[in-house]
Amino acid sequence: MSPFSEIAPYYDQLMTHVQYRTWVDYTKEIIRRAGIKGNRLIDLACGTGEPTRFLNRAGFDVVGLDSSQEMLNIAQQKMPDVRFIEADIRDFQIAERFDIAVSYYDSMNYLLKEEDLNDCFSSVYNILNEPGILIFDMNTIHVLKDHWDSRIVVRENGDLFSIWENGHDPSTNISTLKLTLFVKEGRGYLRFRELHKERGYENGEVLRLLNAVGFKEAVVYHHLTFNPPDDETDRVMFVVLK
Template sequence: MKSESFNPPFTNIAPYYDTIMSFVNYPGWVSYIETILLTNNVEAKQILDMACGTGTCLKLWLEKGYQVIGLDRSFTMLEICKKKISHYNNNLGLINCDMRNVSLKSPVPIITCLYDSLNYLLSEGDLLSCFHNVYNNLTPQGIFIFDMNTIHSLCDEWGNNTFHRKDKNIFSTWQNIYDRKTNISTLKLTLKIKENTKAVMLRECHKERAYPLTVIRNLLDNAGFSFSLYRHLTFRPADENDLRIMGVARK
């Protein structure tokens, strides 16, 4: 199969994203973040979710009484997000832009960036630009909460493995290739969707990069943050054997 037949990430899979991610415990992730906010004495109720995708977390925050801003580079993901949250009373809004280059009208007290989204930044320079942007868009003492896949996750879990899944009417194939020199994982994702008598096939190519924890620490430091890195869903200090880490960074 020619590589050209794979579309860029988050273009045509958007309407199917929630079905193929139905195994993700988003309510558990949001409760964990609420605990992080509590332990950091953050009482503010305004959140910018960067790379919000189809907005599942935004909806959960709205249900908890937060005002939310969603930001994503993918127009099609934001379209799904808009439908999901349009009936909530939310004064803020959705922004279609790149998280390396965000400039909000007014700074916000809480910024989140979840579920691998930062791994889609493929160079240290891009990650640093993003951290600088986050810093500049936070109010004084604002908090930035994010997760990232580790090198262990991309190299050893995904590796050069191909996974198959079935979620409702969608059969998906996740074909991974890991480059040890760059720590970039290339995923060729194929969805076969059965709709009545028709079957539709969609293909996208995704690239994620993992960074050593020392690099993440240096970049956060460089951007001006005080921070802690935890093993995801815990308050245990992160290490390279974790699959996913959670960063909590204060301005």
């Protein structure tokens, strides 16, 4: 079973701690500073469409794209008037063009090989107008190594209980999450299990790949700021201009 298949109906409940409204406000300021005037936006790896919903409310002409049909079904129920596309962010082709591409909440970390990142960046480059902008975040090697290694977290969200078992392989910079959900049903619980993997990349590796694809400028910020990242930064935001 692919990640985000069985947990799709419960994903929003698991992610109530993520302040997507703040992320979208930050995105709007990035776009303003970059001088991008168009409002055609594609939300890559949009999942159940929570950030898409805020982007839509902010006035962007938005399209969502994700590889999980289960997640997209939920997104479409929330926003019947928004178009959603089932496709892999590593290899997608769309005839139309966009001014802005975004990808939120470490979706790019799920691309475990440099070739995957390169293919994704190439696909995005091909659908962006010029000038256009790509905005995405990534978990850092620091947070995956120090916070995802040999750690077990138990959470309770109403009738939903979850166990997050993390491990990290320093030889590959790949962290593994074994996620177990217990969903109350009647007098018992349903159990679901999924395996998730994320790879940490050096910022320089990512910038090199972006440059090789043809993007003309890229900067990295400590997430939700316009400050450069440091050794303790947990999450970075890449701002990339075509």
